[in-house]
Amino acid sequence: MGTPADPHRGHPAAPNVIGPNDAIPRPFDFTRDGYGAIAFSRSTRRYGWSYGAADRSAAERTALAHCHSSDAAILAWGQHTFLALALADHRAYGWSWDSARNNAARRAITGCAGPTPRIVLLFHTTRG
Numbered sequence: 001m002g003t004p005a006d007p008h009r010g011h012p013a014a015p016n017v018i019g020p021n022d023a024i025p026r027p028f029d030f031t032r033d034g035y036g037a038i039a040f041s042r043s044t045r046r047y048g049w050s051y052g053a054a055d056r057s058a059a060e061r062t063a064l065a066h067c068h069s070s071d072a073a074i075l076a077w078g079q080h081t082f083l084a085l086a087l088a089d090h091r092a093y094g095w096s097w098d099s100a101r102n103n104a105a106r107r108a109i110t111g112c113a114g115p116t117p118r119i120v121l122l123f124h125t126t127r128g
């Protein structure tokens with residue numbers, strides 16, 4: 001499964017019928033798929049993400065492309081894990097990864113040094 005064209009808008013609807021000229025999707029491969037990444041711009045505070053990529057490089061490229069900032073950098077990447085991003089006042093941010101959703105969120109909040117931190121992004125690298 002490749003990364004959706006725009007993970008910010010969700011998955012496109014699956015067709016009900018596969019025609020003779022349609023590609024049959026390949027089965028999910030847990031040994032290689034499931035990479036995701038978070039890109040972040042410190043100057044604009046924009047962020048982009050990816051999930052379901054075939055490898056780290058593809059995940060990072062997609063996250064950077066969705067960030068839409070020339071100074072964006074990869075904050076985190078992972079495979080078959082949760083990634084989280086927290087933002088706070090005074091331009092503070094924190095990020096984390098963990099196999100448990102709640103732990104990833106808690107660690108991102110803890111790593112965010114500014115006042116009133118909040119989770120703005122929390123997803124699984126395999127399924128979004």
